[in-house]
Structures are given as structure tokens and as C-alpha cells.
Amino acid sequence: MAGSIPESAFADRAAALAGAAAVSDRRWDALRRAARARLAPFGAAVLIAALAVALAAPVLAPYDPYAQDLGSALQAPGRAHLLGTDNVGRDVLSRVIWGTRVSLVAGFVSVAIAALAGSLLGIAAGYSGGRVDGLVMRVMDAVLSFPPLVLALALGAVLGAGLTGVLIALGVVYTPTFARLMRGQVLTVKARDYVEAARALGAPAWRIAWQHVLPNAAAPIVVQASLSVAFAILAEASLSFLGLGIQPPGASWGSMINAGRGYLQQAPWIVFGPGAALFVTVVGLNFVGDAIRDGLDPRLRG
Amino acid sequence: MGRLIAHRLLATIPVLLLVTAGVFALLHLTPGDPIDAMMAESVDATAKDALRRELGLDRPIPVQYAAWMGRLLRGDLGRSIRNGEPVIENVSRRIRPSLELALLAMAISLTIAFPVAIASAVHHNTGVDRLGTTFALFGICMPNFLLALLLIFLFGVTLRWLPISGYVDPLEEGWAGVRSLVLPAVTLGLALAAVVTRTLRSSLLDALAEDYVRTARAKGLAESHVIRRHVLKNALIPVVTVLGLQLGTLIGGAVITEYVFALPGVGRLVVDAVFARDYPLVQGVILLIAVGFIASNLLVDVLYGWIDPRIRLR
Numbered sequence: 001m002a003g004s005i006p007e008s009a010f011a012d013r014a015a016a017l018a019g020a021a022a023v024s025d026r027r028w029d030a031l032r033r034a035a036r037a038r039l040a041p042f043g044a045a046v047l048i049a050a051l052a053v054a055l056a057a058p059v060l061a062p063y064d065p066y067a068q069d070l071g072s073a074l075q076a077p078g079r080a081h082l083l084g085t086d087n088v089g090r091d092v093l094s095r096v097i098w099g100t101r102v103s104l105v106a107g108f109v110s111v112a113i114a115a116l117a118g119s120l121l122g123i124a125a126g127y128s129g130g131r132v133d134g135l136v137m138r139v140m141d142a143v144l145s146f147p148p149l150v151l152a153l154a155l156g157a158v159l160g161a162g163l164t165g166v167l168i169a170l171g172v173v174y175t176p177t178f179a180r181l182m183r184g185q186v187l188t189v190k191a192r193d194y195v196e197a198a199r200a201l202g203a204p205a206w207r208i209a210w211q212h213v214l215p216n217a218a219a220p221i222v223v224q225a226s227l228s229v230a231f232a233i234l235a236e237a238s239l240s241f242l243g244l245g246i247q248p249p250g251a252s253w254g255s256m257i258n259a260g261r262g263y264l265q266q267a268p269w270i271v272f273g274p275g276a277a278l279f280v281t282v283v284g285l286n287f288v289g290d291a292i293r294d295g296l297d298p299r300l301r302g
Numbered sequence: 303m304g305r306l307i308a309h310r311l312l313a314t315i316p317v318l319l320l321v322t323a324g325v326f327a328l329l330h331l332t333p334g335d336p337i338d339a340m341m342a343e344s345v346d347a348t349a350k351d352a353l354r355r356e357l358g359l360d361r362p363i364p365v366q367y368a369a370w371m372g373r374l375l376r377g378d379l380g381r382s383i384r385n386g387e388p389v390i391e392n393v394s395r396r397i398r399p400s401l402e403l404a405l406l407a408m409a410i411s412l413t414i415a416f417p418v419a420i421a422s423a424v425h426h427n428t429g430v431d432r433l434g435t436t437f438a439l440f441g442i443c444m445p446n447f448l449l450a451l452l453l454i455f456l457f458g459v460t461l462r463w464l465p466i467s468g469y470v471d472p473l474e475e476g477w478a479g480v481r482s483l484v485l486p487a488v489t490l491g492l493a494l495a496a497v498v499t500r501t502l503r504s505s506l507l508d509a510l511a512e513d514y515v516r517t518a519r520a521k522g523l524a525e526s527h528v529i530r531r532h533v534l535k536n537a538l539i540p541v542v543t544v545l546g547l548q549l550g551t552l553i554g555g556a557v558i559t560e561y562v563f564a565l566p567g568v569g570r571l572v573v574d575a576v577f578a579r580d581y582p583l584v585q586g587v588i589l590l591i592a593v594g595f596i597a598s599n600l601l602v603d604v605l606y607g608w609i610d611p612r613i614r615l616r
Contacts, residue, residue: 142320146592149554150572154588157576158331234445238558241447242573254447261451261562265459275448282443 040291046284106236113171118178126186185217389586410491441496546602
């Protein structure tokens with residue numbers, strides 16, 4: 001008996017090593033596929049640049065984004081002001097740079113809120129089944145019964161103007177997608193033999209959820225999250241364009257575009273600067289999302 | 303078919319209940335006293351108390367909910383605080399521009415999406431295809447409000463071809479009305495066209511690879527005939543689904559478009575009510591939008607089962 005223990009331990013380790021090799025191979029393949037996607041490098045560059053700009057905003061911005069200078073209001077782009085100035089003489093470039101922070105925070109934080117809340121709800125629903133499942137999923141259906149922007153607008157209005165309100169509103173709007181996804185994954189994984197084996201061995205529910213369900217469900221959640229960030233950034237811009245979100249004089253791309261809309265004739269650059277930043281960021285993040293999806297979930301490619 | 307409809311209708315009931323509960327809760331989510339949020343601080347306490355009593359906010363919440371649901375079931379959605387008129391009247395006055403905008407946008411999007419998607423799929427992996435997919439990507443990533451401002455800048459401010467804001471009813475004023483809706487409808491239509499193009503292109507590609515297409519070609523049918531009769535027909539199903547799924551985006555887009563072009567539609571009403579803190583109006587309009595949204599999704603589901611017998615029989 002004593003001799004058989006190390007033997008089986010060795011066999012276990014060999015199996016584990018083989019498994020690990022297979023996993024790392026798969027990861028490597030996934031990475032390679034992602035890199036091969038033609039547009040992924042552009043997307044990655046945009047994402048890295050946006051992150052850098054957001055982090056280094058105080059260093060990069062040539063002017064104080066709030067400093068008004070009525071003497072140089074509505075100046076066309078030129079050497080002094082690369083992207084021109086707005087109606088109260090603030091430097092558009094500096095405001096675009098500071099606005100990057102707001103957009104990225106909005107995109108990543110709201111999706112993080114949604115992914116976390118949605119995953120927890122999805123696990124609870126899929127794992128408990130029965131009434132809990134029914135209730136959670138009907139609530140998710142109810143949230144999905146509102147057009148996303150309308151719901152975000154109403155929630156944002158109720159929670160009060162400001163970035164926090166918008167983050168929570170967008171988090172709520174995107175939660176059902178993650179909850180549905182996670183619940184589906186849980187139901188699939190729950191039916192697998194290894195989960196049954198774990199349960200037969202007496203593993204508590206939380207450990208099964210943590211060790212078996214979560215790792216298997218992670219990939220689709222990551223894919224969904226990466227595809228959602230671009231849309232969350234668009235949604236934040238739309239809400240702040242309508243007047244929710246960061247309040248003046250704070251700079252967000254959406255609110256800058258709204259403020260510049262009255263000056264389209266004299267000073268279109270007030271709109272075009274933040275507009276171009278928003279468009280390029282969203283396109284870039286879309287490419288990154290697509291690449292991550294192609295890498296992690298080849299079935300969805302196309 | 304009847305069973306499918308009945309099943310879907312039944313499944314809607316709990317969702318509708320939760321939607322009404324959510325809309326009701328909206329007013330109570332305001333930090334602090336909702337009355338303070340609705341009225342300026344300077345308004346005196348008696349006026350505030352009067353509004354509080356009128357909205358029933360002085361009663362316990364379950365009682366308020368029951369009373370509100372009771373009125374709802376009798377078709378009473380409440381009154382706007384600002385103009386004192388029932389929500390229904392506020393909405394019915396605004397519905398026409400919104401419907402005209404939505405229909406025109408839908409027409410524009412299909413007119414653009416079909417030729418682009420067909421050209422893309424038929425000339426798969428060529429320059430034409432790349433142009434088509436680039437257009438789709440552009441349309442999907444382009445924020446609605448930015449596109450609106452670009453169109454205003456180009457056709458309104460620079461070329462001065464079209465009016466940039468305001469609304470004239472095309473059913474009454476004819477051409478002037480259509481002109482007032484062109485830029486808003488193109489704004490809303492292009493985003494939709496992009497999504498439809500993307501879906502139609504990939505479903506056309508799937509259909510083109512089917513055996514029956516090879517058979518049709520082998521029979522010696524003209525390529526245009528094959529595309530029209532065999533490929534397009536089978537590729538339409540996902541487009542219906544996507545149109546249904548895009549409804550929410552379309553409504554959201556309409557809110558922004560109506561805001562930018564100052565169209566007096568339902569979307570504009572939502573934005574105005576939100577910023578006027580006219581909560582009863584916000585609740586009423588949002589509830590109506592949600593119910594309309596649920597109803598149209600139901601319709602799409604049923605339509606889907608009708609188009610594709612495979613769904614119905616599952």
C-alpha cells in the first residue's frame with residue numbers, strides 16, 4: 001500500500017503537467033490568433049495610447065483645461081493651440097486629453113460593475129435553480145425590457161448628475177447580459193462529470209463554484225467585457241452629450257461636443273477634436289474586443 | 303403557432319409586473335426627498351406639501367404602489383407636474399414625429415444595407431467587400447450625435463441644402479416636411495444600416511455556400527436569379543432578428559437624434575422631462591416606451607416563428 005501512494009502521486013503530477021502544457025498551448029494559440037488578426041495591432045495601439053494619455057494627462061496637457069481666456073476665444077487650430085480654443089478660450093486639446101480619463105474610467109468601471117454583479121447573479125441563479133433562478137432571471141428580463149439608453153437616462157437622472165450616477169446607471173444596464181451569460185455557463189458546467197465528482201466527494205458549493213465553475217466560465221465573460229467597453233464609452237459620451245455625467249466645467253468628450261454644437265459655423269473644431277478622439281477610441285477598442293473574442297472563442301469568429 | 307404566441311404572452315406577465323415595480327421605484331431612488339428634487343428650494347412648504355399629497359408621497363410605500371398600480375390598470379398614467387396634462391396626452395401629441403422619423407430611418411437603412419451587403423457578399427474578399435465592411439464598422443462605431451453634427455456641418459452649415467433643426471409635418475406640409483426629416487432620418491438610418499449590412503452580409507455568405515445554391519447554379523440559372531430567389535430569401539431570417547434586437551438601440555438613437563435636431567418627438571419628451579425633474583412624466587413615458595418595446599419584441603418573436611418553421615416546431 002505504502003508504495004502505491006507516491007506512484008499515484010507521480011501519475012497525478014504527470015497528468016497535471018500534461019494538462020498544464022495543453023492549457024498553455026491553447027493560450028499561446030489564442031494569443032497568436034489574436035495578434036494575427038489584421039486590425040488588432042491598431043486597436044492595441046489605440047488602447048495603449050489612450051491609457052497613456054489618461055495617466056499622463058497632467059504632463060501632456062499643454063494648458064490648464066479649465067483656464068478661460070476670453071481674449072483668445074474661438075481660435076482656429078494653430079501653433080499656440082493645436083486643436084483650437086472653445087467659446088471661453090479654453091484649449092481644446094488639453095480638454096480632450098483630460099476627457100480621456102473620464103471616457104476610460106466610464107468604459108472600464110461600468111463594465112467592471114456589470115461583469116461583477118452579473119456574474120454573481122448568474123452564478124446564484126444557475127447554481128440555486130428553482131425560485132431564485134426564476135426571480136433573478138425575470139428581473140434581468142425586466143431590465144432588458146427598457147431600451148438601454150432610456151434606462152440609463154432615467155437612472156442617471158434619478159441618481160443625480162455626475163460621473164458616479166452614470167457609472168452605476170451603465171453598470172445596471174449591462175448587468176443582465178453578463179448574468180445571462182454566466183448562468184448559461186454555470187448550467188453547462190454543472191452538468192459535467194467533474195463537478196458531480198467534486199460534489200460526491202463532499203466539496204462545499206462555494207468551492208465548486210470557485211474552483212470549477214468560475215475558471216470555465218471566465219473566457220466568455222472576458223470576451224463579453226472586452227466587447228462591452230467600447231459601447232460603454234459610447235454610452236457615457238451620449239449621456240454626457242445629453243447633459244448627464246460630468247458637469248461643467250469638467251471635461252468629457254460628450255459634454256464638449258454638446259457645448260461646441262452651437263458654434264459649428266464659427267468654430268467646428270470644438271466638436272471635431274473630442275469627436276475624433278471618441279471615434280478613434282471606440283474603433284480601436286472594437287478591434288481589441290474582436291481580437292480577444294477570436295482568440296478565446298474561435299467558434300464565434302466570423 | 304397559437305401555442306407559441308400564448309406561451310410568449312404568458313411569459314411576459316411577470317416581466318411586465320417587474321417593469322412596473324421598477325418604474326415605480328424610480329421615484330424613490332432619488333437621494334433624499336423626491337419633492338425637493340422636483341421643486342426648487344425656494345418654493346414654500348405648503349406648496350411642497352400639496353404636491354406631496356397629490357402624488358400620494360405622504361402614504362406608506364406599499365399603499366402608494368397599490369394606488370399607483372390601480373390607476374395604471376385603469377389606464378391612468380398620471381399627470382405631468384409642469385403642464386398638468388395627463389401623460390397620455392403629452393405622449394400622443396409627440397408620437398407622430400417619432401414614428402415618421404423611425405419609419406423613414408428604417409427605409410433609409412434598408413435601402414442602403416441591401417445593395418451594400420449583396421455587393422459585399424457576392425464579391426467576397428475583394429475591394430468591394432472591404433469597402434462594405436468598412437462602412438459597417440464605421441456606422442457601428444460612429445456615435446449618433448457626432449454623425450448628426452457632421453451632417454449638420456456638411457449639409458446645413460456649409461452647403462446649406464437642408465434645414466438643421468425644427469420639424470414640419472410631412473403629412474401636412476409635404477415636401478418641406480420631408481426636408482425637415484432628411485438629416486435626422488439619415489443620422490438614425492446610417493447606424494441601423496451598418497448593423498443590417500453586417501448581419502445580411504454574413505448570412506448571405508452562409509446561404510451562398512449551401513448545396514441548393516450549387517444546384518441552382520448547376521441548373522444553369524442566371525446568377526442574379528440565384529441571388530434573388532435562392533440566396534436572399536434564406537438570408538433574410540437573421541436580418542429580422544437583428545432588426546428586432548436593434549429596436550432598443552433605435553429608440554435610444556431616436557432620443558439623441560430628436561434632441562440634436564429639436565424634433566418634438568417622444569425621445570425629446572423623455573430628455574425634457576428628465577431635466578425638468580418632472581418625475582411623474584418620466585415614469586409614465588418610460589413605462590409606455592418599455593411596454594411598446596416589449597410588445598414589439600413579442601411581435602418579432604412571433605414573426606420569426608412565422609418566417610422560419612424550424613423555430614416554430616422546436
